[in-house]
Amino acid sequence: xxxxxxxxxxxxxxxxxxxxxxxxxxxxxxxxxxxxxxxxxxxxxxxxxxxxxxxxxxxxxxxxxxxxxxxxxxxxxxxxxxxxxxxxxxxxxxxxxxxxxxxxxxxxxxxxxxxxxxxxxxxxxxxxxxxxxxxxxxxxxxxxxxxxxxxxxxxxxxxxxxxxxxxxxxxxxxxxxxxxxxxxxxxxxxxxxxxxxxxxxxxxxxxxxxxxxxxxxxxxxxxxxxxxxxxxxxxxxxxxxxxxxxxxxxxxxxxxxxxxxxxxxxxxxxxxxxxxxxxxxxxxxxxxxxxxxxxxxxxxxxxxxxxxxx
Ligand SMILES: Nc1ncnc2c1ncn2[C@@H]1O[C@H](COP(=O)(O)OP(=O)(O)OP(=O)(O)O)[C@@H](O)[C@H]1O
Ligand SMILES: [Mg+2]
Numbered sequence: 578x579x580x581x582x583x584x585x586x587x588x589x590x591x592x593x594x595x596x597x598x599x600x601x602x603x604x605x606x607x608x609x610x611x612x613x614x615x616x617x618x619x620x621x622x623x624x625x626x627x628x629x630x631x632x633x634x635x636x637x638x639x640x641x642x643x644x645x646x647x648x649x650x651x652x653x654x655x656x657x658x659x660x661x662x663x664x665x666x667x668x669x670x671x672x673x674x675x676x677x678x679x680x681x682x683x684x685x686x687x688x689x690x691x692x693x694x695x696x697x698x699x700x701x702x703x704x705x706x707x708x709x710x711x712x713x714x715x716x717x718x719x720x721x722x723x724x725x726x727x728x729x730x731x732x733x734x735x736x737x738x739x740x741x742x743x744x745x746x747x748x749x750x751x752x753x754x755x756x757x758x759x760x761x762x763x764x765x766x767x768x769x770x771x772x773x774x775x776x777x778x779x780x781x782x783x784x785x786x787x788x789x790x791x792x793x794x795x796x797x798x799x800x801x802x803x804x805x806x807x808x809x810x811x812x813x814x815x816x817x818x819x820x821x822x823x824x825x826x827x828x829x830x831x832x833x834x835x836x837x838x839x840x841x842x843x844x845x846x847x848x849x850x851x852x853x854x855x856x857x858x859x860x861x862x863x864x865x866x867x868x869x870x871x872x873x874x875x876x877x878x879x880x881x882x883x884x885x886x887x
Pocket of ligand 2: 623662
């Protein structure tokens with residue numbers, strides 16, 4: 578597949594001297610859904626704002642649909658639809674007017690049929706004559722998406738599309754984003770939610786402190802995230818892992834009072850029940866069991882740790 582966005586050596590230092598991006602390289606394939614995951618302040622919005630031409634980079638380069646974002650700003654910008662993190666739109670305007678107006682801003686000729694299609698796709702057609710302030714939060718968010726799609730962009734940026742949205746609306750949004758991708762638009766979204774990346778993305782990038790730490794196919798990343806740790810609180814401490822447990826990936830913690838077992842939740846046999854049966858056979862008693870999902874945070878921690886070791 579061809580790249581629609583190429584980002585190379587991108588850096589950004591704000592006027593305060595704060596370095597928000599420290600040399601980001603990334604290419605986005607046409608037609609994919611790319612999820613950018615990262616904690617607060619990681620640089621997600623900064624990255625998007627630069628690609629969309631709203632923030633000037635300090636160094637490096639970006640092309641969108643073959644246009645350099647600085648030398649050929651209009652060409653690059655017209656290929657992009659942006660749904661910003663902070664929703665802002667004229668509260669007193671009617672839905673259909675605000676969407677049609679956005680299209681005009683890009684110098685595109687009026688196209689009522691296209692605007693109708695966008696509003697229908699986003700289930701906003703019935704609300705087309707409502708003022709924005711009369712809509713629910715979820716509908717307002719969809720209006721922002723309609724505005725971003727109004728000029729038929731090839732790439733759609735969604736900066737935290739589901740922040741502060743309830744679970745049901747979040748699912749609706751995921752479905753909608755899936756449907757948008759069917760129309761051929763390339764989608765880049767930022768999120769804090771690992772389930773969101775899991776649900777939506779073809780590829781995932783993890784950004785932390787201005788550095789892109791990992792870019793991976795979703796399936797590969799999820800396999801890593803699919804690891805769980807089972808902690809078994811033993812009734813009597815053990816001094817060593819019994820030889821009979823060699824086939825399980827177990828280790829002792831808390832001075833032998835706890836046994837930890839790392840397993841893959843996606844495996845057909847996790848080994849949990851056979852391990853517990855074996856403990857019973859060996860007469861090793863336990864008083865409590867606890868499982869913990871390895872989280873995005875664990876991945877951050879291990880990535881950061883590895884970096885410090887290097
Ligand atoms: N205009 C600005 N001037 C100075 N520093 C800024 C500016 N905008 C952002 N920053 C800083 O750059 C860093 C990255 O901010 P950014 O908004 O890109 O993070 P983010 O990953 O989008 O975070 P969040 O998940 O909270 O939206 C932060 O430390 C932020 O304080
Ligand atoms: Mg942000």
